[in-house]
Amino acid sequence: MILAVTAIALLVAMALTLVRALLGPSIFDRILAVNTFGTKIVLFLGVYGFLTNRPDFLDIALVYALINFISTLAVLRFFESGQLVMPKDKESR
């Protein structure tokens, strides 16, 4: 019961994060949303594994926990090496 509530809460949080990913406005907001979405999915998979009594989903959660941050490092690397042009969609306030 409580597990189901947690799963639903995570789904709602995922939806809100998705909104942020779509709205942007800057590319960094989107990356941030993707990272958060990743954590939410990891937690969701864990909870869902318990909900359906199959905790072997934990291996998938473990993959994300171990290697999901590499792609963010790759983003930083490309900004540092100047291979990617600076984002144009800077928020002007």
Place this chain on the structure above:
Amino acid sequence: MINIILLGFLAVVAIAVAMMRDLFAIVMLFGIYSLLTAGIFVSLDAVDVAFTEAAVGAGISTILILSTLALTSREEKQPTHSFLLPLLVVLVTGATLVYGTLDMPAFSDPEAPVHQHVAPHYLNQAEQETGVPNIVTAVLASYRSYDTMGEVTVIFTAGIAVLLLLSAFRHHEDEASNLNDLSHHPVLRYIARLMIPFILLFALYVQFHGDYGPGGGFQAGVIFAAGFILYGLVVGIDKTRQMFSESKLHWLMASGLLLYIGVGIVSLLLGGEFLNYNVFAADPLKGQHWGIFLVELGVGITVTATMISVFLAFSEVRRSE
């Protein structure tokens, strides 16, 4: 229920991706797309597929697409032609496909033709015939090992093709490699060095436990390569190159595939059919075990080497201004 929600998210992301012109943002949204796909596969009980999606999506795809993006421009070009014809084609194709699904048996209908052919045999006999509790692995590496050999060949060939294409852009000066890593960040360097041993060991666990749970050579290869890509990103491309010279990597790429084919040839020589592992030991179950183990190892080696060499090749490439 959960499937529908996740599928809804997926559709929203897909439409957003189609509307956007900023390729960098699209790459990032594909991250969410991949996460959602993994989630859907899990809720459809296809844990092995979800695992592959997770490993590839988290570890490799974003990095490789970003590398490609660095070679092109960030903005998608405005289409020069009208979108009406393509839209029409898509709509007609889509409508045909939807019409086609009307004749399909209901989802998880036990009377469906797909469940009448070899599937019941696999489901009922796999454990007795191969001794492997994870049926996906039994099908992949034993019953359908021809197909899997084809897949490994595809990865090998695709890797070679990418390397050949990139070789046209490669600059071997050291300035290219110096600019490319993050070794001057103490935090990143430290955390990466702390994590890499665990990532590598996790990859090996995935490699060797495909018999029991989700996993196998494909996933393990990707995770293992992700460990070295992290090393290359943060500790240094040149250091990675010291460990994996180009010729060594090419040799490894081929040796994985050769190991796979070799298993088949040995099984022929021992008097069985090609890739029938029963002949490897007096007890057919033991033979299956060894066969699957070796074949998966071949897959893992080829995938790892291909991923690392593609990554290294990309990091030597600079856009010609």
Place this chain on the structure above:
Amino acid sequence: MWDILVSYCSDALLITGSFLSLTFAIGLLRFPDFYTRMHAAGVSDTLCAGLIVLGLVLQAGISLVTLKLLFILLFLWFTSPTASFALARAAHRAGYRVSEQEEVASSNS
């Protein structure tokens, strides 16, 4: 008796975790610029993940699953701030500023 207590604890942890994850998702929408949103997002990775994972641990009882969950948590706590840092660094490096006044670079310890 003990079982009931553990199950209540687990429920409480899960509920708090879900509440926090919702809270910070709202923060992600409400805050005005990238750096402030970052505070909302980074958080859900730490305490929220910790609470939910601990809730699951209590459900699972002492087993291999517990150990796996704890490893997940440990790795998440090492990697997620690192990813946040890399992202903040990239934004700063790319010249993303909210407004010039906020750039107070004075160090008074």
Place this chain on the structure above:
Amino acid sequence: MKHSLLLTALLVLFWLALSGHYVAFTLILGVLSIALVMWLNRKMHISDEKVMPPLLLLRLPRYWAWLLLEIIKSNIHVAIKIWQPRLDIQPQFKKIPSPWKRDVTRVVHANSITLTPGTVTVMVDKDTLLVHSLTDETMQALESPEMKEQLEKLERFQ
């Protein structure tokens, strides 16, 4: 030497937690896998006693306990800020001193700041960190002598 033993022990624990199949074949594979990882580790200089000072491990749990309390406190603080109908935040950048001799301490410092809600490390320099903070209060918490004390203890323990 000490470090290699420690890393091996941790890897063995990790493998045992993952595997769950304690039959001869997988155990042998486990030994071989750990040997391979340790060999790669040596050959590629991945992790050494600078990355994982064995003594630090004794001290770290107490530091974590303190950090956890801080995290909970600032979590509540930030959660309240989010639910307040009118946004009451004072986003700011500031450089704070981080005069640590060892990289490990600086990394722990930087990551602890990021882990604590309301503050994010943006840049790590030789002896300063550039931090972005959500409110005045979260910034004050960072500059408190308590944090310095904790980190000093950590540095001494290596």
